[in-house]
Amino acid sequence: MNNLEISSTVPVPVIDLPFLAREINDAHRQVQFHGKSMLMEAKRAGEALLEAKRSCIHGEFKKWVADNCAFSYQTAVRYMRVAKKITHDSFEQGDSLNAFLDAHSTPRQPEPSTTRSFTREDAERALKFHALATRGATEAEQKAASGKLASFAKEFGMTPEATVARAREFLPDAEKTDFQRAADEVKKRNAEREAQFSREREEWAAREAEREAAFQREAKERDARAEKQAATIRELHEKVRQMSARREELFKDLRGKSKEELLDLLVSAQLQLEGFGA
8 A cells, every 4th residue: 555645544633713713712801801900910019019118217118128028129110100000991901011011101311411521631631542552662552542542432422533533623733743843833933924024014015105195295285386386477477468568558648648638647647546536
């Protein structure tokens, strides 16, 4: 007989789905019942613990729990939290103790930052660690300094690289050699001399501009005075010319007059000067 053949006498099990459904639903009801019972018992324990805490002297309750209860103080705290928060409708059927506490817990506020401020002394320490970590005499010394720098940086919530960068902001000249410092000093003095020379040059240029402006003003005033004098002279010359022309006209008129007519004109002119003539 072929071994792969199935004997017709072997019974084939029949799966009863309705029976399985009844089993599942019955198990679910038991879960709901026992879950509610568990929370209610936790509430009962918590209420008793709260009453015991109110009866104990301040600071003695934790020891009382250790001496009288068959569970830890942390469990006692959880029971008391359930007693404070639970109501008849405050939980779902089947909730576990942890699920209930998680659902009714108050979100924890973020802890305030404990990093301290970065000072000049901290900058000096950071640069010292960095110098040893990069230029230490031995590899072990460099490794130890790197570890110290990393631990030091954690105090400020920064990476070692960020800490070194912050330290360089505080002490920009701390890592320079003596030659670099001397070169910077020479450069600084040269810059100061150049700035002084520029200021003196600007002051000299300002004085020269002021002198030039004063000279221009004086020149304009001289030219104005000269022009005024020239105008006066031209006016006098014109008056002299007009007087000469008038003199010639008078001489021409008087040459043809007799003595009596001349005397008459002279007397009339004198009377006019004295205010008697028309």
